[in-house]
Amino acid sequence: MTTRKQFLGSTAAFASIAFVRSPALAAQFEWKYGNDLDASHPLTVRAVEAFRKVYAETNGGLSIKPFANSALGGDPAMITQLRSGALEMVGMPGALMDTIVPVAAIESTAYAFKDKPTVFKAFDGDLGTIVRNEIASKTGIVALDRVWDGGFRDFTTSTKPIRRAEDLAGLKVRSAPGKLRLDSLRSMGASPTVLATPEVYTALQTHIVDGLEAPLVTIQSLRWFEVQKYASLTHHMWNGYWIMIGGEKWKSLPPEYQASLRKNLNDAALLERHDVDVLTRSVQDKLSRQGLKFNACDRASIKATITASGYYKRWHTEFGDAAWSALEKYAGKLD
Numbered sequence: 001m002t003t004r005k006q007f008l009g010s011t012a013a014f015a016s017i018a019f020v021r022s023p024a025l026a027a028q029f030e031w032k033y034g035n036d037l038d039a040s041h042p043l044t045v046r047a048v049e050a051f052r053k054v055y056a057e058t059n060g061g062l063s064i065k066p067f068a069n070s071a072l073g074g075d076p077a078m079i080t081q082l083r084s085g086a087l088e089m090v091g092m093p094g095a096l097m098d099t100i101v102p103v104a105a106i107e108s109t110a111y112a113f114k115d116k117p118t119v120f121k122a123f124d125g126d127l128g129t130i131v132r133n134e135i136a137s138k139t140g141i142v143a144l145d146r147v148w149d150g151g152f153r154d155f156t157t158s159t160k161p162i163r164r165a166e167d168l169a170g171l172k173v174r175s176a177p178g179k180l181r182l183d184s185l186r187s188m189g190a191s192p193t194v195l196a197t198p199e200v201y202t203a204l205q206t207h208i209v210d211g212l213e214a215p216l217v218t219i220q221s222l223r224w225f226e227v228q229k230y231a232s233l234t235h236h237m238w239n240g241y242w243i244m245i246g247g248e249k250w251k252s253l254p255p256e257y258q259a260s261l262r263k264n265l266n267d268a269a270l271l272e273r274h275d276v277d278v279l280t281r282s283v284q285d286k287l288s289r290q291g292l293k294f295n296a297c298d299r300a301s302i303k304a305t306i307t308a309s310g311y312y313k314r315w316h317t318e319f320g321d322a323a324w325s326a327l328e329k330y331a332g333k334l335d
Contacts, residue, residue: 029063029257031064031088032065032088033064041068043091047243049268054261075197093178094135103320106315108184116273125330127326127330144265146265146270147241154234157210157228157229162295163295163296165189175193175194195208216231230295231295243269
């Protein structure tokens, strides 16, 4: 079992990672992988470990170079590159693919999942199968079998704590791209502005927005806490990250390379889920010591506001009966 100390030790190695190659033989496939998270985030660290195993198992035939922290562009740019073949792999929330695969956003349905075990039963089960099949049928992109843990999302603000639904009324809050995420925030009463990850720190610092919503691990790793005052534990939605590979790039790999890539990244997803739990248990204390003031929330009042807006009925229609039925199999009745 990974301890927090062991995990943090592993993150320090990221910047110096190099794949050892035979001077006589270059890699047959040289791929790039991008995500929007920091190099120290468990998703990046565990992916890189998996890439090293794949490199070894393919005798140097498949080399994957990681680009963290939106180094290859924001999520919309990376998905465009993935579809065009300019980028081979991404790690990305399904909610950010909703313009081309609407049902991929179902993971972020507000207050759908009571806890992580419920999330992973759903996405390791038939709800995940529906999402992956839709991604493949609409885009040709291959999403690997296990979703990675992005975490439950909470609010931070510079102006006031969020204790009840009415505290969200008119709040200028950053939103990641995605129709569902925007509608979720508006249904809570907030006033969202879409900003790409690299723009968020400055926007908070200059009060273009007064708050944001994100998992605590992400708030720590991207240092957004430095320009916020309050953290309100709303746990209003969960987001995962799918490891996705361009369809033509996937087809170009020999079957044994595909098997190595699939196995090692699926195994790494389980390790990453554990790592996120380890960090989440300690991050609140760390952020408190760095100045954030934490408070609990009346989540029921926020969910009641969302429900009264017709939110669940809208998204039932958007996702369709089959996907909504699979969601409610795990979440319980929502609308």
